[in-house]
Every structure is written in C-alpha cells, then in structure tokens.
Amino acid sequence: MRKWRSAVVTAAWVGVGTAAGALGAWQLATADGGGAAHSRPLDEAAVERALAATSASPRPTPTSATPSAPTKTASDRSTLRFTGGTATVECRPDGTVYLVSWSPADGFHIDDDVERGPAAVTRLEAEPSDDDERDDLPYEIRCGEGGEPRARVVADADD
Template sequence: MRKWRSAAATAAWVAVGTAAGALGAWQLAGADGGAGATHSRPLDEAAVREALAKASDSATRSGAGVTGGTRTPPPRRPSGTASREPAGKPSRSPEPAPEPRPARTQAPERSTVRFTGGTATVECRTGGTVFLVSWSPADGFHIDDDVTRGPAAVARLEAEPGDDDEQDDLRYEIRCAADGPRARVVADTDDD
C-alpha cells in the first residue's frame, strides 16, 4: 500500500511541475506579442526621434494632449426676440472660435563641435542661444571645472594640457551661427 501512495504522490508532483512549467512557457511566449523569443535592442538616437515623432503624431490625430477639447454650445436667444437679419434667414449666434492647438515645439538639434582640446555636444536653441550638453577632453587634456554651459549667447570652457607648465590653457567660446555651432579660441586672461 505504501508503494501505491508513494507512486501516486510522485505522479502528482510531476503533474503539478509539468503544468507549472507549461503555464510559465505559455506566459513567456505571449509576453512579447507572440513573436517568440525576440531580443530587444537599445535604440539609437535616430530611432528614438522616429518613435517619438510617431507617438506625437498619433496623439495629435487622436486628440490626446489637446486642451480645451470640449466646446459649450452657443447661447440660445429666447424665442420672442427680434433678429437683425432679414426675414427668411434663420438667426444664428456666432460660434466661438476654435481654440488654437499648441504649437509643436521642435527639439533643438544637437551637434558635435571638435576643437584642439576635445569635443563638445551642443544644442543651438531658439533666439541663437547655445547649451553645452556634454564635453570630453582630447588625449593629453582635461576640461577645467569652470564651464559656462548656458543656455546663453556664448558658452565657455577651458581645456588644460596634461603638463600644465609646458603649454598654455586653451579657452574656447562656443556660439551658434546660422550654419551651426562654432568654437573659437579666445585669449587667456588669467595670469596663473
């Protein structure tokens, strides 16, 4: 009798384990839309912009994100009031003008500016202002902590050579021109 109980308990555990494994595999297969074992890849900057543009366009078409979507009906005149319009034409009260949709603001374009002391990723924003997103020194240089990042008409940074006694520091001003950001060396006014 003990053999039968032990065999039945073992069979029950095997059945429960098999069912749990099958259920887990079924859930896993359905988790990615039924596409099987696809692996996700990180998106590059262009793919992110494309996905954001698609999401923004679909939200605009569906009316999502647009404020003031409900309109109140125009007020009705009492039935006994006179109309200034000639007889035969129905009197119509003016409808309120539709609310303007918020303008889609375009993200500022990012550009990489290269200079002797390194590189900087820059955004040229509205009004000709510049913003330093990030910067990286070239080999043999480091960027001083005193960075004017913006947004401003001019962003500033200083690239210092590794052997500070041999070479002068390179001070840069970065501005946004009509054809994109430009970096230029400016005179170092520090006497140290």
Template sequence: MRKWRNAVVTAAWVAVGTAAGALGAWQLASSDGAGGAAHSRPLDEAAVRAALTASTPTRASPSASAPPSPSSTPPPTPSADRSTVRFTGGSATVECRADGTVRLVSWSPADGFHIDDDVERGPGAVARLEAEPGDDDDQPDLPYEIRCADGTPRAKVLPDRDDD
C-alpha cells in the same frame, strides 16, 4: 566489494556533472537573449529605434486622463538641435536653440587634457570652456568660445585669459 562501491559513486558523480553541464548548455542555447544571455548581440541603431518605438506607451485621450499638476509640468524651452563639436582639448555636446542661443549639454576632455571647472554653459549667445593640458606646463591652456551659426556649433580658441 569496496572497489565496486567506489566505481559506482564515481560514476554517479560523473553522471550528475554531465547532466548539469548538458542542462546549462541547453538553457544557454535555447535562450532568446531577452534574459541577458552571454551570447546576446548588441542592437544596431535601427533596432534601438524600433525597440523604443515599440515600448513607447500610447497616450490616452485628454478626456480619459487627469490634467497634469502644475509642479510636474516642465517649463517650456525653445526647441534645440543637439550636435557634437570637437576641438583640440576635447569635445562638447551642444544645443543650438531656435532663438539663436547656445547651451553646453556635456563636455569631455581629450587624452592629456582636463576641462577647467569654470564653464559657462549657457543658454546664451556664447558658451565658454577651457581645456587645460594635464601635466605639461609648456603647453598653453586652450580657452574656447562656442557659438551657433545657422544651427551649427562652432568652437573658436581664444587668447589665454590667465595672467600667469
């Protein structure tokens, strides 16, 4: 009698485990990926644009909405084209503005370098940053000047300004 009871209990546990596994597999297989399922694929650029376009709220007519408060309206800025400029010590995302000025939006050092804290990001006629080698004292610092020419950023290495 005791053998039968152990066999029945074991069979019940196996049945419950199998049912739970099957339910989990069914749930995963029937998921459309919207819930962040493990098998969902990343979107390509066209799919991202389509999703952003679909999720952008439509604007109500001016008469249907209240005017924005002065504190919530951002100050007007000249239109700008963003692009990335690459140089030996790293890269930078740059805005070349319609008024001819340049502004560093962000920057990232290349492997083995770091960007000095003394960055002149603009907006101005010129933006400046300096890429410094990590642990190599034999390699010189690389100060860069970034300008926009015809809406395209150009990085030019300058002579090192430090008086070591």
C-alpha cells in the same frame, strides 16, 4: 549491488567536476598575456605601441587650435571637435547655445568652471595635463548662421 554502482557513478562525477575546477584554476594562475587580458597592466609605451598598431591613421597632435566643423546628430545636437577635446552642443531656436556635454582629449582636462548656458556665448577651457609645456585653450562657443555652433580660442583670462 545497485547502491554500489550509484556510489561509484556519484564518485566519478564528483571526481570529474573537481578535476575540471582544478584545471580551470591552474589555467587562470598560469596564463600569460595571451591567456587573460587582465593578467598584466600595460605601461605607457606598451599602450602607445598598441594604439599605433591598431590605428588606421596617425593620431593628430594637439598643436593646432583650429576646431573642426561640427557634426550633426539625430537629436539636433552637434558635436564640435577642437584641440583639447569635444563638446556636444545645442543651438536653440532663440539663438542661444547650450553645452550638453564635453570630454577632454588625451593629454588634456576640461577646467571646472564651464559656462554651459543656455546663453548667447558659452565657455570652456581645455588645459594640458603637462601644465608647463603648453598653453591653456579657452574656447567661446556660439551659434552661427544656420544654427551651427562655432568654437574659437579666446585670450586666456587667467594670464
């Protein structure tokens, strides 16, 4: 009698485990966009709508070539924001500048021939992904008074 009960309890546990696994597999297979974030990729229009819905302020349009003032970080590095992207920059005690890292903005890429320094002047170029509509934005970055980096658009050497 005792072996019979043990077999029934084991069979019940196996049945419950199998049912739970089957239910989980069914939920994954039938989940819609609300059930699984990875079930359907978003097209470009859906991404724009989602960004617009979550954004507290409108996205800046990359029409101005005027960089913003740098933001100091704890490691004595500054982050420059400019049309076409951002760059993390170090102004060194000897007056040279060094590009630690850079990242393109949406719709841009940074050209491969970055001159990162350390040097008196460093250079990088933000190129629009839609090459036919907007001009490339070559930047020179140097350290100004007080050790603050400054970026400015210069004439494009490729033109």
